[in-house]
Amino acid sequence: MFRTRKIRSALILVALSVLVSACGFDSGGSGGGSESDFESTSVEFLVHTGPGGGSDIFARDLIEIMRQEEVISENWPVRNEEAGEGAGAMSYLAGQGDATDTISAMTTTWLTTPLTIEGAEITIDELTPIAGLIVEPEVMAVAADSPYKSLSDFVDAAKEAPGELVQAGGSTTEVGALNGASIAAEAGTDWQFLSFEEVGQRIAALLNGDADMMFGSASDFAAQVDAGKLKIIAAISPEPSPIFPDAPTAADEGFETTLVPQVRGIMGPPDIPEEALEYYQGVFERALETDGWKEYAERNGLVTELRLGDKWGDFLSQQNEVVKEALKGADL
Amino acid sequence: MTEALQGLADGFAAAISPTNLFWAFFGVVAGTLVGVLPGLGTPATIAILPPLSVNLPPAAGLIMMAGIYYGSKYGGSTTSILLNIPGEDASVVTALDGYQMAKEGRAGQALGIAAIGSFIAGTIGLLGLTFFAPVVADLAIVFGPPEYAGLMILGLSLIILLAGTSKLKALIAGVFGFLLSTVGLDLFTGAVRFTFGRIELANGVEFVALSIGLFAIGEVMINSEEQSGHQLFRVPRKMRELFPTKQDMKQSSWAIGQGSIVGFFIGALPGAGSTVASFISYTLAKRFSKHPERFGKGAIEGVAAPEAANNSATAGAFIPLLTLGIPGSASTAIMLGALFLYGLQPGPLFFTENPDVVWPIIASMYIGNVLLVMLNLPLVPVFASILRIPYYILSPGIIVISIVGVFSINSSMFDVWLLVLFGLLGYVMRKTGFPAAPLVLAFVLGPLFEQAVRRSLVLSQGDLSIFVTRPWAVVFLVCTALLTLGPTVTGVIKHKGPPETPEPSEEKEGEQSVDAPESKTEASISGKRQGRV
Structure with missing residues (x-):
């Protein structure tokens, strides 16, 4: 009797372990999510770094600010697709088709990776530009x-x-x-x-x-x-850093080369429906107007430069050319 | 010194407030769970917590995160010892002897020494953090690429100490591990190496898939060949037999002390980490043991040393974070991010400007260590009783936990196939007498070594003399020479001394094996197995 009880408790323990690790699962699928209630669905926020990486911390901070400022009501779980300096995240996002519940944070890395990493097949123009948020001098x-x-x-x-x-x-x-x-x-x-x-x-x-x-x-x-x-x-960078405004820019020092900016923005799946696109653009537009965001940006030396939809897409294509030139110059 | 004592006293006063105590408790319990469950990584867990912690005062939030961080090192040993599943990267080494102890019916002692060793080492590490943080921080800064290269050469040369029946087989396994570690994106050139065009391999081979495959899956396959219905291990019924004896404690004391110090310093270096610390501490314990032949067959020091090292390493890791604002690992990077979110800025002035945040965090870690040992020791019999489950039920469980764990890291089926592949490799290596430990050690140290050497050569513009002109690098190279050439010398000395075993010690040494199939202690199983090989 004693023994069976022991076995049972041990089995329960094992079962519990399995259960709890199963909770750590991200449901990999590309859930459709009904289009009318974006606000109540939880959005999968993709980043291309591991936990603790630059994009990961930025994404989690941004979500936290949006929640505190009540721009969004649900917590958005972050999904880390770390493979290949953005290549893994980009191909994951490209594979989402017309899903409405997956968007991704992006950085300038998303422009350089397709040009430099072998096997990185997805380029930025295969994805839908949602919003450009900041430039980080x-x-x-x-x-x-x-x-x-x-x-x-x-x-x-x-x-x-x-x-x-x-x-x-x-x-x-x-x-x-x-x-x-x-x-x-x-x-x-x-x-x-x-x-x-x-x-x-x-x-x-x-x-x-x-x-x-x-x-x-x-x-x-x-x-x-x-x-x-x-x-x-x-x-x-073209403009001085808000944290160190006294440091002269490269242009002030007489350098003419076009610098590659560190940008951060949001991308969506290739065929994200129009309503979803507009919903997300509204969210980020509101987020960047909150006091919580302004304080965060100031403290971290970020320059808020909101660009929506096509404006953001055009900006990216233009930056893509700058990056190409720079890579050529750097012999890569 | 007095300043630190005053700070610590104030810190304790704050840390014992009910809120802070609760969050410390919450953190260490969550941490233990994270450690026990393979695949549930510490950074990933800490990363999802800022939303919760931001609503807490900074000290409470950080107390919780820190609790998860060091709590996971406690928990990681459990599945390593019981099931040969490393629950956490830094617990891979613990499996080498811990699992062998479990096979001998000494799972309780292994779990007990892991908890006690972790507690002692964690506390020693915290004393270091409390009183020597600024000094150690300066030392960590001095550590540049050539110094890292020296340290890694030392670590890699210890592969030979992990050898089983054959030094050659150990070297082959080590070189193979090194090769595997080169897969993926090369930081220096942006080139992609040996990925066969698979983007899943761009960040390299997933360490968890490698270690769990080699250790857990390989072991299940071997055991399934032999086992029918009955349980695999003897588990003592008496409570007394489930805890380390005085003799065990005495045997482990040096290993714990050594592990505490080695772990603390390696933990304080940004970019080395607790896995490296545990490996180096294990090999040192073996190197200086009077009975190195027992390592890999259930030596209790082989559990005490790495467990001590990986716990004091976490205390060490707080030094660059708190005194320099430089995180040395993903987990500490997230804590830094959380501090930023609170509007705090860890750096050289953090201790003087925010004593009300720093000291309660440090004080809470002392308390957390006590909580952990109080939590873990009573659980030892419970965990040990898992081994009473008949193996035909246990083995599918191990496979399920392994697959779920590996899948959950990157939600990647590719990693699961890697797990299968490395499971097969582990099986073949056991069959053919290749030890797994050198492979894993080389896999962990390889990239650190490669990067450190390449960085050094960038600094010196290709001049190799950089490795012998910087003092610390020289220190490590000399240690390497002493430790590797040493065995020949001490081997001779030992030969002259009274033999501890009927066989001459050298021959005995030839038989020692880490994870090799011919484990003498498992008379019935290995007898059959030897017959078949």
Whole structure:
């Protein structure tokens, strides 16, 4: 008797385990979701990074703000499709056909990936542009005791010793890498690019002197700048960073190359119905007007630039050309 | 020092408020579950929580997230030990000896030492976090590519210590693991390697599919060959036999101490992590054991060392997060994101500007560790009794849990097929006497090694001398030389000493095997198996 009870309790335990892990399942299907009640359906929000990655954190923050500001009533579960720097997420979204309950966050990576990664077959123009949300001006950081006081200082030093200075960053096709290569090409010199998967390691390389400079988002550097460990000497974007407004832009320093901006926006499946498209555009338009969003954007140094539908699509095609040029320049 | 004590005291005062206590408890229970269930990853779980935590005060929210993070390391050992299913990346190493102990009817001791070791190491790690955070943070920053390369060379050279019957087979398995780790997107050039055009492979082979396939599925296949109706393992009935003895504790004390320190420092390095810590601590425990031949056959130190290391590593991981604002892992990156969402900015000034957030979090981790050990120890007999289930019921259960777990990571059928493939590989390797541990170790360390070497060479523009001109890199290379050349020397010394076993120790060493089929302790099964091989 005692023994059977033990077995039973153990079996229940196993069953429970299975059940709970089953809850972790994302239902992979492309549910249709009735078109009249988008508001009550829960929307699957796709991102191309793993939990903790840039897009993942941005998406979850955005959903949280929209919920707090009552722009949406349901929580939108985030789905991470990490494979291939956006390639996996793009093909997943393309496979959703006319579904109304899956949309995705996108970044400039979605423009570079189809051009650089083998096997990444879906391009951005096969998907439906819903809304462009922000442009994130990248800034240039150096160690506090660095001899470089401006972008020009650094570039001049690179001309003295081509191929010796080191820029820290992510993959060789990320925005910072492309802009670094374009600026170097314009100045007729070059420097090393040190790839790290995690932002933390890039900053560590800057702090310990392994790297001489880094292009990245202002919020990544803010804590170190406050503590006097790093300084920001330039904005690598057309407009200055809201967090570091005193840092001159590359154009102020006399560089003419067209910079690739770090953009974030929303894409939908290829054949998303018109009503759904309009619904989502309304949601994001309202979201970007809330105080919660404005405060978030200000704190993180984001420039809100709402672009809807075709305007967003045109902007993307135009950026696609910029990215193509930059990739050509970077020899990738 | 006094400042830290004052801060910690204030932190405790805040952490024992009912709200904070509740969320610490909630966190560690959820964490234990996450650890127990394979496939339910820690980062993925923490990531879905900010909506909940944002409605809490910052300290309570972070207390909960931290609870999940270190709680999962406690839970991860359970399925590793009982079913050979690594419930969590950092628990792969625990399976090596933990599962063998379970087979011998010592599942209770293995689970017990895992909980006790985790508690001690977690607390030691927290003491380090409390009193030495700024010092360790400076050290973590000094660690550049050449230093990582040195550390990884040390780790990879330890493969030889994981050898079973044949050093050659261990090397072959290791090289194969290294090869597997090269699959996927190359960060440095953007090239896609060995994916055969499959986008599912662009991020590399899924580690969970690899480890669960090799360990759990391979084991089920081997056992199913032998087993009929009866249960596979002996499970003691007496309560007393379900907990570690004094002798066990004594045997494990060094492993726990060593694991605590190794884990703490490796955990504090951004980009190394608790899986690396557990591997290195395990191999060190084996290297310095008087009876290395027992490792892989149910040595209790082989459970204590990695479990200690992966728990103190989590305390270490909070150092770059809290003192530098630099997350070293996906889980800590999410916690950083949550802090941002609260309008807080961890960085060098965080301790001085937000003591009301930092110290309650740290204090709560001490409390959480106590909660975990109180929660886990009474569960030991319950968990151990799972093994009373007849194997014909248990084995399909293991397969189901494995498949569900692997599928749930990326919702990918492709990963399930990988699981099947690695299950078959695990079976063949067991049959042919190739140990799985070197393969997994090389798979984990390989990419870190490759990247560190390539980064170093970018820095030095191809000059190899960078590996011998930076002090810490040299330290690791010297350690590597001592540890790998050492066995020959100590082997001779041991030979002269009184033999512990009837056989000369060297021959005995030749028999040790990690996960090899010829486990001597399983007399009946291995007898049959040896006959067949």
